[in-house]
Amino acid sequence: MRLPLFRASWLFVLLFGLALAGATVMNIILISQTRKALDEGILGNKTSGTVFQYHLALVIPDSQDSFFDGLREGVAGGAAAAGVAVQIFRYHANVPDEAETYFQLCLTSRVDGIILYAGTDGRMESRRDQAAEDDVAFIPVGTLAPPLGGQGFIGSSSLLQGIESGNQLTQRLGKAARVGLLLTSDGENPLDDPVSLGVSVALQSFPGAKIVQAARAQPGILSGEEAASALLRENPSINVLVCASAPITEGAAQVVVDQGRVGQVQIIGTDRSPTIDRLVDKGVIAASIVRDSRKMGAEALKAFLSAGNGKPFVKPVEVGFTVRVRQEPPK
Amino acid sequence: MRSGTVRGKILANSTLILVLMAAASLYSGFASLELARSVEVLFRNNLEMEQLQVSLDQTEASFSEYLRTKSSDSLKDFIKSSSRLTDQSSDLNRDIHDDEILLLQRDLSRAFDTYLQVAAGGIQAKRGRDIPGYAERFETAERHASSARILIADLKDRFLSQSLQAFSLYRSLIPEVLWSNAALVLAAALLGFSLLVGYSRRLTDPLSRLAETAQAVGRGDFQTSIPPWESGDEIGTLARTFFQMQQSVRQSFQDLRARAEVEKTLLEERMRVLELKHRLKDAELLALQTQINPHFLFNTLSAGIELAGAEEAVRTEAFLENLAVFIRYALTPPDRFMVVADEIECVNRYIWLLRLRFRDRYAFDVQVDPRILGVEVPALILQPLVENSVSHGLADRERGGKVTIRGIWETGRAILTVKDNGAGMGALDIDNLLSENDKSPIHGIGLRNVIRRITLSTNGRGKVELVGGEGEGLEVRILVPFPAEGDQA
Numbered sequence: 046m047r048l049p050l051f052r053a054s055w056l057f058v059l060l061f062g063l064a065l066a067g068a069t070v071m072n073i074i075l076i077s078q079t080r081k082a083l084d085e086g087i088l089g090n091k092t093s094g095t096v097f098q099y100h101l102a103l104v105i106p107d108s109q110d111s112f113f114d115g116l117r118e119g120v121a122g123g124a125a126a127a128g129v130a131v132q133i134f135r136y137h138a139n140v141p142d143e144a145e146t147y148f149q150l151c152l153t154s155r156v157d158g159i160i161l162y163a164g165t166d167g168r169m170e171s172r173r174d175q176a177a178e179d180d181v182a183f184i185p186v187g188t189l190a191p192p193l194g195g196q197g198f199i200g201s202s203s204l205l206q207g208i209e210s211g212n213q214l215t216q217r218l219g220k221a222a223r224v225g226l227l228l229t230s231d232g233e234n235p236l237d238d239p240v241s242l243g244v245s246v247a248l249q250s251f252p253g254a255k256i257v258q259a260a261r262a263q264p265g266i267l268s269g270e271e272a273a274s275a276l277l278r279e280n281p282s283i284n285v286l287v288c289a290s291a292p293i294t295e296g297a298a299q300v301v302v303d304q305g306r307v308g309q310v311q312i313i314g315t316d317r318s319p320t321i322d323r324l325v326d327k328g329v330i331a332a333s334i335v336r337d338s339r340k341m342g343a344e345a346l347k348a349f350l351s352a353g354n355g356k357p358f359v360k361p362v363e364v365g366f367t368v369r370v371r372q373e374p375p376k
Numbered sequence: 377m378r379s380g381t382v383r384g385k386i387l388a389n390s391t392l393i394l395v396l397m398a399a400a401s402l403y404s405g406f407a408s409l410e411l412a413r414s415v416e417v418l419f420r421n422n423l424e425m426e427q428l429q430v431s432l433d434q435t436e437a438s439f440s441e442y443l444r445t446k447s448s449d450s451l452k453d454f455i456k457s458s459s460r461l462t463d464q465s466s467d468l469n470r471d472i473h474d475d476e477i478l479l480l481q482r483d484l485s486r487a488f489d490t491y492l493q494v495a496a497g498g499i500q501a502k503r504g505r506d507i508p509g510y511a512e513r514f515e516t517a518e519r520h521a522s523s524a525r526i527l528i529a530d531l532k533d534r535f536l537s538q539s540l541q542a543f544s545l546y547r548s549l550i551p552e553v554l555w556s557n558a559a560l561v562l563a564a565a566l567l568g569f570s571l572l573v574g575y576s577r578r579l580t581d582p583l584s585r586l587a588e589t590a591q592a593v594g595r596g597d598f599q600t601s602i603p604p605w606e607s608g609d610e611i612g613t614l615a616r617t618f619f620q621m622q623q624s625v626r627q628s629f630q631d632l633r634a635r636a637e638v639e640k641t642l643l644e645e646r647m648r649v650l651e652l653k654h655r656l657k658d659a660e661l662l663a664l665q666t667q668i669n670p671h672f673l674f675n676t677l678s679a680g681i682e683l684a685g686a687e688e689a690v691r692t693e694a695f696l697e698n699l700a701v702f703i704r705y706a707l708t709p710p711d712r713f714m715v716v717a718d719e720i721e722c723v724n725r726y727i728w729l730l731r732l733r734f735r736d737r738y739a740f741d742v743q744v745d746p747r748i749l750g751v752e753v754p755a756l757i758l759q760p761l762v763e764n765s766v767s768h769g770l771a772d773r774e775r776g777g778k779v780t781i782r783g784i785w786e787t788g789r790a791i792l793t794v795k796d797n798g799a800g801m802g803a804l805d806i807d808n809l810l811s812e813n814d815k816s817p818i819h820g821i822g823l824r825n826v827i828r829r830i831t832l833s834t835n836g837r838g839k840v841e842l843v844g845g846e847g848e849g850l851e852v853r854i855l856v857p858f859p860a861e862g863d864q865a
Contacts, residue, residue: 057566057571058571061567064559065399069403071552072406072407100479100482125474130475131474146526149519150487153523154490154527
């Protein structure tokens with residue numbers, strides 16, 4: 046009896062040791078996990094990771110628009126290979142002054158370059174001068190070229206987007222087109238918006254076709270629905286909706302589907318997203334004018350690198366667009 | 377302290393238990409400390425951001441105060457707070473990494489640099505009374521400070537978000553750690569208790585067995601053996617010593633028993649000697665019983681001799697004289713030793729008396745080796761034998777009865793024989809007669825008396841042999857060893 050008890054005591058000691066070791070390991074894992082989570086941005090972990098050569102700030106609206114996703118991906122795509130670390134500042138789309146705040150912040154922090162997407166706030170020239178004074182490369186991107194030739198501006202013209210949208214809708218409806226325009230929130234008179242102007246240009250060749258109403262959708266994930274719903278409710282004659290951004294396109298398509306007016310109300314959308322692609326393939330969206338924001342971003346990075354290498358500032362770049370329509374199944 | 381001792385084992389066991397409990401306690405303490413430390417780490421970044429915020433506020437306040445009052449105190453405050461801000465911002469990342477937080481830190485550190493540079497310029501402009509200069513720098517510094525605050529707020533948000541994310545994970549694991557710690561302490565306590573109980577049993581079991589064995593021995597059960605205990609500690613020593621003591625006691629008892637056996641044998645021998653002495657006394661008593669006022673008889677016979685001489689009755693005088701001599705010899709104490717010559721003289725006078733009585737009915741032949749005449753023998757050993765032959769062996773023979781008396785010398789002993797040609801004696805009777813327990817009066821007490829006296833007087837070295845059979849006569853042989861030194865003492 047004595048020997049088994051003696052052995053059992055050592056078995057207990059062994060089990061206790063294992064339990065102690067297990068608990069210790071658990072603690073170590075716990076602590077290491079929390080420390081690791083903190084180490085990712087910890088102040089004391091400054092030297093870890095690759096050190097890049099350039100610090101480039103990208104200031105864009107905080108939007109669900111896939112356009113900006115493409116823009117960001119275009120900038121980031123070749124950045125790491127070029128030794129550029131990209132820092133993204135997102136401002137509220139309906140608070141344009143925040144873009145200026147982040148611009149100033151970037152100057153204060155003396156980053157190497159700033160890629161700024163700004164709407165029609167008219168500050169592009171002054172920012173260029175201020176950045177030059179602080180020896181910071183400044184690359185404006187957007188869909189509305191600034192005045193005075195837009196030196197260094199890289200964008201996709203909203204006017205051209207509007208013309209292509211008009212072409213797409215007149216191809217389908219011709220003179221019967223009754224157009225409703227759903228525009229982005231930046232800007233004042235919707236009919237003065239470059240997209241509106243472009244559509245008007247395209248409609249000139251089709252007498253009878255007209256823009257029934259133009260409206261701006263406020264920022265927000267349901268803005269497209271609200272604006273499209275109101276537009277269709279107030280203007281039952283509208284048989285085609287031209288949408289100026291991807292979120293507005295998705296919202297308008299949802300309204301048309303909900304109201305059971307697919308086919309009755311054509312949709313000419315903007316840009317791409319998985320939802321838009323799916324709706325295009327299902328015929329809900331007749332066509333989407335896809336601005337090449339990825340190329341825009343890549344061109345902006347290229348411009349920054351040229352400036353960083355002492356080359357003269359680039360001329361304005363128009364990245365253009367493509368048209369996404371329903372793929373007909375092969376016969 | 378030797379580890380093999382009971383004290384050493386108790387100390388080792390207690391130390392083991394203490395180590396277990398200490399390990400569990402230390403571990404729990406360590407874990408709790410780490411929990412608290414981790415919480416502190418979780419919010420360390422936010423604390424540093426807060427300190428940077430405070431330092432920036434103080435620097436900005438002192439800068440504004442100096443521009444407003446140009447006081448040396450505010451300048452000192454500015455220098456002090458700006459130095460602190462510079463020191464604190466030295467912890468911020470300044471390299472370019474592909475990481476948002478690290479880039480924000482870089483932004484912040486450079487924003488501080490820009491702000492402090494502009495503020496220092498403002499101070500210089502104030503000292504140089506350059507009003508537009510310090511006013512412009514003040515506005516610029518305010519803008520930079522505002523940017524720094526935005527960055528601090530952004531970093532705070534990110535650190536807080538990060539900390540909360542880490543804390544969520546952390547919090548989900550805390551109960552497991554606490555439960556594991558509690559389980560560990562409980563396990564340590566149970567283990568310690570188990571070890572305590574197990575070792576106590578291990579320590580006290582042999583003591584209990586030893587006590588049971590001691591109780592059995594105390595009851596006189598020396599056959600109960602203590603179980604083998606190979607331990608080298610005090611209990612083992614005690615057990616071995618007790619075993620040795622038990623063996624010694626057992627051996628002592630065996631020795632005592634053997635000695636008691638010997639003493640019993642000696643006692644029996646002693647009893648046998650006493651019995652022999654008792655029988656000798658009986659013989660003496662018997663002899664005394666046969667004495668009928670011997671002094672009176674002897675004096676009377678002496679008077680008869682004188683009377684026969686006075687009357688010139690020669691035969692009567694000889695008869696009385698021989699009878700008197702014989703009686704006087706017969707009155708000799710039985711334990712007295714006489715030489716063989718005296719015994720022969722006594723026998724011859726007895727034969728003379730028998731011839732007077734029985735004339736030629738019996739023939740007697742006496743021949744003795746002169747070398748044994750001086751040998752001492754118990755008194756009156758031959759005459760009873762001759763009397764026994766005449767009274768018993770030859771009692772039924774009217775004629776031809778013969779009694780032969782011989783005295784023979786052999787190396788180391790003398791042999792006296794009395795032989796008759798009478799009725800003899802059966803083998804059974806001979807054996808009974810030679811047996812010490814025989815008390816039958818078949819052959820009278822004379823022969824038995826002689827046999828016992830010879831045996832007693834020679835300490836068993838002398839003996840009496842009876843040779844003969846029914847109708848073949850009887851020969852009594854007395855083997856008397858020459859006396860060893862001290863035999864007659």
